[in-house]
Amino acid sequence: xxxxxxxxxxxxxxxxxxxxxxxxxxxxxxxxxxxxxxxxxxxxxxxxxxxxxxxxxxxxxxxxxxxxxxxxxxxxxxxxxxxxxxxxxxxxxxxxxxxxxxxxxxxxxxxxxxxxxxxxxxxxxxxxxxxxxxxxxxxxxxxxxxxxxxxxxxxxxxxxxxxxxxxxxxxxxxxxxxxxxxxxxxxxxxxxxxxxxxxxxxxxxxxxxxxxxxxxxxxxxxxxxxxxxxxxxxxxxxxxxxxxxxxxxxxxxxxxxxxxxxxxxxxxxxxxxxxxxxxxxxxxxxxxxxxxxxxxxxxxxxxxxxxxxxxxxxxxxxxxxxxxxxxxxxxxxxxxxxxxxxxxxxxxxxxxxxxxxxxxxxxxxxxxxxx
Amino acid sequence: xxxxxxxxxxxxxxxxxxxxxxxxxxxxxxxxxxxxxxxxxxxxxxxxxxxxxxxxxxxxxxxxxxxxxxxxxxxxxxxxxxxxxxxxxxxxxxxxxxxxxxxxxxxxxxxxxxxxxxxxxxxxxxxxxxxxxxxxxxxxxxxxxxxxxxxxxxxxxxxxxxxxxxxxxxxxxxxxxxxxxxxxxxxxxxxxxxxxxxxxxxxxxxxxxxxxxxxxxxxxxxxxxxxxxxxxxxxxxxxxxxxxxxxxxxxxxxxxxxxxxxxxxxxxxxxxxxxxxxxxxxxxxxxxxxxxxxxxxxxxxxxxxxxxxxxxxxxxxxxxxxxxxxxxxxxxxxxxxxxxxxxxxxxxxxxxxxxxxxxxxxxxxxxxxxxxxxxxxxxxxxxxxxxxxxxxxxxxxxxxxxxxxxxx
Numbered sequence: 001x002x003x004x005x006x007x008x009x010x011x012x013x014x015x016x017x018x019x020x021x022x023x024x025x026x027x028x029x030x031x032x033x034x035x036x037x038x039x040x041x042x043x044x045x046x047x048x049x050x051x052x053x054x055x056x057x058x059x060x061x062x063x064x065x066x067x068x069x070x071x072x073x074x075x076x077x078x079x080x081x082x083x084x085x086x087x088x089x090x091x092x093x094x095x096x097x098x099x100x101x102x103x104x105x106x107x108x109x110x111x112x113x114x115x116x117x118x119x120x121x122x123x124x125x126x127x128x129x130x131x132x133x134x135x136x137x138x139x140x141x142x143x144x145x146x147x148x149x150x151x152x153x154x155x156x157x158x159x160x161x162x163x164x165x166x167x168x169x170x171x172x173x174x175x176x177x178x179x180x181x182x183x184x185x186x187x188x189x190x191x192x193x194x195x196x197x198x199x200x201x202x203x204x205x206x207x208x209x210x211x212x213x214x215x216x217x218x219x220x221x222x223x224x225x226x227x228x229x230x231x232x233x234x235x236x237x238x239x240x241x242x243x244x245x246x247x248x249x250x251x252x253x254x255x256x257x258x259x260x261x262x263x264x265x266x267x268x269x270x271x272x273x274x275x276x277x278x279x280x281x282x283x284x285x286x287x288x289x290x291x292x293x294x295x296x297x298x299x300x301x302x303x304x305x306x307x308x309x310x311x312x313x314x315x316x317x318x319x320x321x322x323x324x325x326x327x328x329x330x331x332x333x334x335x336x337x338x339x340x341x342x343x344x345x346x347x348x349x350x351x352x353x354x355x356x357x358x359x360x361x362x363x364x365x366x367x368x369x370x371x
Numbered sequence: 372x373x374x375x376x377x378x379x380x381x382x383x384x385x386x387x388x389x390x391x392x393x394x395x396x397x398x399x400x401x402x403x404x405x406x407x408x409x410x411x412x413x414x415x416x417x418x419x420x421x422x423x424x425x426x427x428x429x430x431x432x433x434x435x436x437x438x439x440x441x442x443x444x445x446x447x448x449x450x451x452x453x454x455x456x457x458x459x460x461x462x463x464x465x466x467x468x469x470x471x472x473x474x475x476x477x478x479x480x481x482x483x484x485x486x487x488x489x490x491x492x493x494x495x496x497x498x499x500x501x502x503x504x505x506x507x508x509x510x511x512x513x514x515x516x517x518x519x520x521x522x523x524x525x526x527x528x529x530x531x532x533x534x535x536x537x538x539x540x541x542x543x544x545x546x547x548x549x550x551x552x553x554x555x556x557x558x559x560x561x562x563x564x565x566x567x568x569x570x571x572x573x574x575x576x577x578x579x580x581x582x583x584x585x586x587x588x589x590x591x592x593x594x595x596x597x598x599x600x601x602x603x604x605x606x607x608x609x610x611x612x613x614x615x616x617x618x619x620x621x622x623x624x625x626x627x628x629x630x631x632x633x634x635x636x637x638x639x640x641x642x643x644x645x646x647x648x649x650x651x652x653x654x655x656x657x658x659x660x661x662x663x664x665x666x667x668x669x670x671x672x673x674x675x676x677x678x679x680x681x682x683x684x685x686x687x688x689x690x691x692x693x694x695x696x697x698x699x700x701x702x703x704x705x706x707x708x709x710x711x712x713x714x715x716x717x718x719x720x721x722x723x724x725x726x727x728x729x730x731x732x733x734x735x736x737x738x739x740x741x742x743x744x745x746x747x748x749x750x751x752x753x754x755x756x757x758x759x760x761x762x763x764x765x766x767x768x769x770x771x772x773x774x775x776x777x778x779x
Contacts, residue, residue, distance in 0.1 A: 025637075025663075026638055026727050027635060028635060028707050028725070030708045036709070039778065043733075044723070044732075044733035128678060129677070134380070136380060
């Protein structure tokens with residue numbers, strides 16, 4: 001009790017055991033296993049679009065055209081040349097002039113050769129102190145020779161950029177005139193396509209229609225999961241590229257791993273689908289084992305899980321050895337519950353992943369609460 | 372950042388209504404669903420000439436004024452109102468002690484176009500300015516920060532204290548109890564409390580928000596301006612007793628405004644009020660307290676704000692004021708994961724407190740300066756959220772009502 005004379009009279013300490021989460025200390029019926037259920041995967045993080053594509057594919061033209069549209073207002077563009085030096089090379093920290101330039105339409109642009117994390121955090125700091133317009137999204141335009149893998153990985157960890165930013169889509173531009181030849185010899189070009197969420201074929205006005213159709217087939221073969229659009233003179237409906245993703249697209253082929261593509265680099269993609277709820281412990285333990293043993297070859301795994309004990313879908317994303325913090329959404333898209341995760345791997349057979357999940361499942365008691 | 376620029380992140384603006392040119396709004400916001408099914412939001416004005424305005428928000432994209440009433444005197448302000456069912460309680464405060472009418476009034480709003488007075492309670496007196504703030508959510512008691520004819524403070528700024536009126540017979544309200552900070556009434560055995568630095572930071576030891584919730588009807592969550600906050604035992608309404616107190620000032624600059632308990636989470640949300648232009652009393656914050664030991668609330672976090680220099684000179688005040696208080700009632704939202712607060716020219720901001728140690732800003736709405744605003748910038752004063760999760764926020768001077776949807 002408090003009194004004006006005595007102040008607070010202490011009560012005996014009733015401490016709790018260590019290792020409890022904040023949800024255990026301060027429980028809430030509103031929160032699920034993964035905290036507050038979100039309306040969308042990115043929650044309230046700043047959406048980021050990574051625009052990549054081989055040299056001359058038209059990245060700059062496309063981004064420039066987008067910035068002129070009403071939908072493109074309040075966009076920050078980062079021209080990132082980091083990727084030009086390759087995945088595992090040390091960062092080149094040049095003493096370049098990295099000023100932020102104000103464009104029209106509430107947009108800004110900055111050029112960075114050094115640390116992408118520094119560039120993005122500086123943009124946010126400048127925005128918060130009112131030095132630049134209040135941008136609502138970031139478009140990262142990579143070098144033509146870039147492997148987008150390391151950039152996507154940067155967003156996988158909360159300690160890096162994943163806590164504040166969310167890659168809404170990796171968009172890869174493909175030159176209709178030269179792509180077929182480029183894909184024959186360039187590993188980076190194939191990687192840019194395999195890791196894309198959205199593919200845009202450019203310069204279709206300069207290539208004959210049958211060539212464009214053959215290219216579409218090739219792209220679909222390399223990446224069956226990405227949408228494929230075409231741009232003419234850099235013009236494309238911006239909503240096709242820079243809008244929130246449809247989380248629920250494609251829930252066919254339940255109760256199966258679906259092997260869909262295999263490539264000469266040993267890169268393959270397959271989809272794991274399942275109707276029955278899965279225990280979070282089974283999924284997380286299996287993925288821990290997979291990333292520990294073959295992290296560098298697990299290029300990307302993403303999708304949504306039907307986790308036992310969760311009302312909404314749980315969005316999971318893994319980039320090599322890093323797993324994004326899972327997010328539970330408020331509702332199932334289309335009302336249909338079911339797990340669907342796309343795996344993009346290098347030399348990891350689909351059967352091996354299937355066997356791993358089965359082995360973990362056999363060892364972990366099935367707990368319907370998901371805990 | 373100039374006041375002509377606006378920010379709208381993770382909110383969607385549905386409508387804006389300037390309330391026919393009388394858009395200076397206070398801290399009274401409450402939603403009624405009338406007998407004919409219309410959803411009406413009742414809003415208290417910040418100062419004369421208007422008393423309260425009712426707006427039909429059945430379609431939140433197309434708000435329509437229903438009624439707008441006048442105060443009888445230019446030295447009055449209503450500023451605060453609440454309702455239960457079809458009974459509306461409105462506070463009346465005067466500019467100076469001794470002026471009349473000062474107190475609170477109950478209205479029958481069953482016909483929203485024609486509010487009818489049921490009772491007026493006189494709280495005027497030689498040392499009283501009437502009622503600043505009231506809380507009426509259970510249909511039985513009106514809790515308020517008010518003066519009284521028989522109360523003489525030891526310092527003129529300490530003229531309002533906690534009072535409770537039984538309105539179970541709404542035509543004959545009866546005072547059920549009162550409590551004041553010991554030492555603030557002449558004749559107290561306790562010496563007067565220490566004061567914050569005059570003149571700028573001495574705002575007075577007065578009751579401000581007086582919140583009572585059905586989850587714990589024997590508890591009052593009392594904000595007491597420069598005396599901090601109190602958790603009171605009101606199981607005996609005639610004799611409220613303090614259980615706990617926490618005061619962040621000094622070193623902060625006082626003006627504790629609101630205390631909201633989040634019962635299931637054992638958390639408390641407390642707001643300061645920014646009362647000075649150009650953020651001269653910065654920082655004014657929203658605080659998160661660990662309430663697991665009711666007698667010893669412990670601050671664990673504050674909700675982050677943009678840098679001082681971004682908004683301090685934008686015009687008017689910059690800093691915390693009020694939050695959505697999880698007002699009890701069937702037409703009110705509830706959340707113990709998201710806090711939504713108003714920050715004057717800092718706009719409306721929502722915070723995710725799923726990890727209460729690290730509140731995260733999740734949404735921001737800063738509209739451009741309203742027409743005719745003497746502050747030259749938006750001054751969002753208060754916020755209410757209905758059970759449809761539609762957000763209503765009001766400007767202090769001229770902007771009127773903004774209606775938004777949460778997009779997170």
